[in-house]
Amino acid sequence: MTPATWLCPLPDGGSQEEQALAFDSGRACRLLIVPALFDEGNRLRRFTVEVMRRLDRAGMDSVLPDLPGTNESLSGLPGQDARHWQDAMGAAAQHFRATHALGLRGGCLFTPPLPAFHYAPVKGAQILRGMLRARMLASREAGLEENREALTAAAREDGLVLAGYPLGSALFRDLERLEPATGASVIAQDRIGGSGLWLRAEPDEDAAQADALAALLVEAMQP
Incomplete structure (x- = not known):
């Protein structure tokens, strides 16, 4: 596994270098992985890398790019929207010559137009509901009362910090309506076994789940 870079288009017509993790030996099968979003992305990152290691051993390349405004990106999260x-x-798919795409959870909202797999896909509105719930619980523990309607109105107008992530108004409004595209091969959690790692309190990994997901992908991607 090595760090890699690619040129990401900017809304003003320019471009900016972004980061990725890659297992790239120039092989025929090349999987672009769109990471899970926000805190779920943190909880699934080790699992994602373990799946990539298994794909590498099976003779398949894979790449995990940063979404602009996340991880090592020099862009700010508040300025992002769904189109970007x-x-x-x-x-990223074009730069790394991807033949297939895998979306993880909320990443399924942003898989490029390639033969795609969606692992435990989730609607954007579901992601926001969970983040709003987490904010209200944290506020209550701090002795403050907030309600969903007021928070949602504020987020649509000015953006809002949710679970430590400063979401801009454009991205919040986009996520409210976004659903995973149809046509992808859906991989439900019950095909992997166990409970979803995004439900755990801390980032974790599960060798059996990584084995299962990698095996499904290898079987589906083999020519």
């Missing part, structure tokens, strides 16, 4: 993330993943 979709364009970014399309550019």
Whole structure:
């Protein structure tokens, strides 16, 4: 596994270098992985890398790009919107010559137009509901009362910090309506076994789940 870079298009017509993790030996099968979003992305990152290691051993290349505004990106998260993330993943797929795409959870909202797999896909509105719930619980523990309607109105107008992530108004409004595209091969959690790692309190990994997901992908991607 090595760090890699790619040029991400910017809304003003320019471009900016973004980071990725890659197992790239120039092989025929090349999987672009769109990571889970926000805190779920943190909880699934070790699992994602373990799946990539298994694909590498099976003779398949894979790449995990940063969404602009996340991880090592020099862009700010508040300035992102769905169109930019979709364009970014399309550019990453082209740069790394991806033949297939895998979306993880909320990443399924941004898989590029390739033969795609969606692992435990989730609607954007579901992601926001969970983040709003987490904010209200944290506020209550701090002795403050907030309600969903007021928070949602504020987020649509000015953006809002949710679970430590400063979401801009454009991205919040986009996520409210986004659903995973149809046509992808859906991989439900019950095909992997166990409970979803995004439900755990801390980032974790599960060798059996990584084995299962990698095996499904290898079987489906083999020519």
